[in-house]
Amino acid sequence: xxxxxxxxxxxxxxxxxxxxxxxxxxxxxxxxxxxxxxxxxxxxxxxxxxxxxxxxxxxxxxxxxxxxxxxxxxxxxxxxxxxxxxxxxxxxxxxxxxxxxxxxxxxxxxxxxxxxxxxxxxxxxxxxxxxxxxxxxxxxxxxxxxxxxxxxxxxxxxxxxxxxxxxxxxxxxxxxxxxxxxxxxxxxxxxxxxxxxxxxxxxxxxxxxxxxxxxxxxxxxxxxxxxxxxxxxxxxxxxxxxxxxxxxxxxxxxxxxxxxxxxxxxxxxxxxxxxxxxxxxxxxxxxxxxxxxxxxxxxxxxxxxxxxxx
Amino acid sequence: xxxxxxxxxxxxxxxxxxxxxxxxxxxxxxxxxxxxxxxxxxxxxxxxxxxxxxxxxxxxxxxxxxxxxxxxxxxxxxxxxxxxxxxxxxxxxxxxxxxxxxxxxxxxxxxxxxxxxxxxxxxxxxxxxxxxxxxxxxxxxxxxxxxxxxxxxxxxxxxxxxxxxxxxxxxxxxxxxxxxxxxxxxxxxxxxxxxxxxxxxxxxxxxxxxxxxxxxxxxxxxxxxxxxxxxxxxxxxxxxxxxxxxxxxxxxxxxxxxxxxxxxxxxxxxxxxxxxxxxxxxxxxxxxxxxxxxxxxxxxxxxxxxxxxx
Numbered sequence: 001x002x003x004x005x006x007x008x009x010x011x012x013x014x015x016x017x018x019x020x021x022x023x024x025x026x027x028x029x030x031x032x033x034x035x036x037x038x039x040x041x042x043x044x045x046x047x048x049x050x051x052x053x054x055x056x057x058x059x060x061x062x063x064x065x066x067x068x069x070x071x072x073x074x075x076x077x078x079x080x081x082x083x084x085x086x087x088x089x090x091x092x093x094x095x096x097x098x099x100x101x102x103x104x105x106x107x108x109x110x111x112x113x114x115x116x117x118x119x120x121x122x123x124x125x126x127x128x129x130x131x132x133x134x135x136x137x138x139x140x141x142x143x144x145x146x147x148x149x150x151x152x153x154x155x156x157x158x159x160x161x162x163x164x165x166x167x168x169x170x171x172x173x174x175x176x177x178x179x180x181x182x183x184x185x186x187x188x189x190x191x192x193x194x195x196x197x198x199x200x201x202x203x204x205x206x207x208x209x210x211x212x213x214x215x216x217x218x219x220x221x222x223x224x225x226x227x228x229x230x231x232x233x234x235x236x237x238x239x240x241x242x243x244x245x246x247x248x249x250x251x252x253x254x255x256x257x258x259x260x261x262x263x264x265x266x267x268x269x270x271x272x273x274x275x276x277x278x279x280x281x282x283x284x285x286x287x288x289x290x291x292x293x294x295x296x297x298x299x300x301x302x303x304x305x306x307x308x309x310x
Numbered sequence: 311x312x313x314x315x316x317x318x319x320x321x322x323x324x325x326x327x328x329x330x331x332x333x334x335x336x337x338x339x340x341x342x343x344x345x346x347x348x349x350x351x352x353x354x355x356x357x358x359x360x361x362x363x364x365x366x367x368x369x370x371x372x373x374x375x376x377x378x379x380x381x382x383x384x385x386x387x388x389x390x391x392x393x394x395x396x397x398x399x400x401x402x403x404x405x406x407x408x409x410x411x412x413x414x415x416x417x418x419x420x421x422x423x424x425x426x427x428x429x430x431x432x433x434x435x436x437x438x439x440x441x442x443x444x445x446x447x448x449x450x451x452x453x454x455x456x457x458x459x460x461x462x463x464x465x466x467x468x469x470x471x472x473x474x475x476x477x478x479x480x481x482x483x484x485x486x487x488x489x490x491x492x493x494x495x496x497x498x499x500x501x502x503x504x505x506x507x508x509x510x511x512x513x514x515x516x517x518x519x520x521x522x523x524x525x526x527x528x529x530x531x532x533x534x535x536x537x538x539x540x541x542x543x544x545x546x547x548x549x550x551x552x553x554x555x556x557x558x559x560x561x562x563x564x565x566x567x568x569x570x571x572x573x574x575x576x577x578x579x580x581x582x583x584x585x586x587x588x589x590x591x592x593x594x595x596x597x598x599x600x601x602x603x604x605x606x607x608x609x610x611x612x613x614x615x616x617x618x619x620x
Binding site: 141172202203210238281 | 540548592594
């Protein structure tokens with residue numbers, strides 16, 4: 001498979017489900033494990049404007065102050081490139097340091113299609129500060145093709161270096177829609193990278209990410225256990241095995257799910273769960289993981305892996 | 311969209327998760343609602359051989375005696391065509407009445423690829439009894455193409471009238487695999503119908519069903535809330551809106567989920583759930599269903615539907 005870029009958005013999109021009130025231990029463990037998994041980018045949260053949002057009502061990752069992030073990541077080896085998101089117009093430019101002195105490598109600007117011009121200004125600002133940038137056009141399922149083309153042309157004329165995202169905020173795109181949109185972005189933004197960020201409302205998050213790859217997307221957003229607003233995102237644990245076993249390590253992600261997420265699924269004896277995902281990835285009968293295998297994903301993984309290598 | 315055939319396999323595949331011990335009330339409600347939804351076929355369970363399986367250890371739908379089924383369906387109007395499944399060699403031919411005096415219209419024979427010859431005999435037996443038939447080749451993800459071709463040719467030579475299923479028992483097929491397999495079945499079984507039955511281990515059940523349709527499949531299996539062994543099946547509530555609002559009615563399926571399934575998802579404030587599915591289908595912001603909408607799927611559905619019609 002060609003070279004793709006994966007961005008973990010668990011803390012940023014998942015933070016929308018809990019006002020970014022992740023336990024400090026979870027945040028550190030998450031960063032550690034995503035680093036071990038060799039995921040390319042890790043989006044930590046928003047640089048939200050404290051003039052809009054009460055600091056005490058949110059966890060630290062709503063604001064992503066460089067100094068607080070430095071404390072959090074201290075001592076974690078092999079970090080991915082770190083990213084923050086800003087909502088167009090809802091951040092204080094005076095609080096954004098130069099990239100050269102920041103723990104962050106990338107700034108992502110989220111906007112609706114009718115905010116493109118303002119978003120382009122924000123992207124330009126971040127680029128001038130030395131950040132890699134992406135421009136994420138949200139809720140694209142609600143827009144019509146002529147307006148999308150018009151927006152893309154405004155981007156192309158002004159910021160040829162940024163990656164531009166198809167964002168299915170509503171989880172309402174079918175595979176055919178994704179194919180058309182990614183192809184359109186590629187065509188209109190000739191030479192620019194295209195990204196995909198999906199939601200799982202119709203259980204199409206993973207497959208729509210696959211379709212985006214097949215249609216030419218380069219940047220893929222995913223989250224641990226699919227954690228994200230609403231129906232959640234493309235599960236990172238589905239995506240990594242698909243994109244390539246050589247470049248990424250699935251096990252640290254499974255360890256995170258083990259330690260923090262499995263209580264959700266344990267109450268059900270059927271339905272999608274990470275344990276069942278492993279039987280699929282390794283092409284094994286589902287009964288194996290139902291009976292006797294326990295709940296330890298790493299143990300199940302190692303068992304299947306050892307069978308493959310025999 | 312061209313004419314497709316949907317088969318509800320909730321009671322049969324879901325029965326594998328609970329030894330077919332569905333409450334009698336659930337079975338009747340299920341049949342009633344699937345009838346109202348205008349689903350084409352309803353698979354009730356197995357005609358398992360009581361010589362192999364202790365009757366007291368299982369619910370009625372493990373055995374699907376005609377007389378018991380007649381009692382269950384009594385008074386339910388507008389029934390779909392009813393189907394039973396047999397595992398190749400594991401049923402007693404003496405217990406299968408002629409279709410003309412049976413509540414069942416269809417018999418489905420499940421086998422592994424190396425049991426094709428025996429399965430063809432069972433299909434022929436059921437056809438001679440007057441049943442519509444399908445032949446379901448299980449665990450196809452574990453088979454190699456040359457052996458699959460060999461098996462399909464054995465089928466084609468002997469039972470040109472049956473529909474033949476691609477069955478992803480392990481939930482291990484990627485969209486590209488489904489495309490290749492359905493195309494191969496279509497090519498080798500020239501003129502015969504092809505079916506798709508998938509499992510959701512990699513959260514690809516629905517999208518793999520879409521891919522199968524795009525590749526030429528005609529028979530689509532799905533289950534309410536995706537209920538089925540392991541990770542479950544393609545959720546019927548995902549499939550119906552995709553296949554067509556004119557031919558099917560989603561609301562009775564939502565009512566079933568309301569009454570029997572939502573307790574699973576209510577404990578989580580994020581992740582795939584039927585409530586979130588509705589926001590996707592109607593192309594609405596997920597926050598609508600998070601805040602204030604309550605848990606009543608019908609109320610949410612009606613609200614969105616009324617907005618669409620304005």
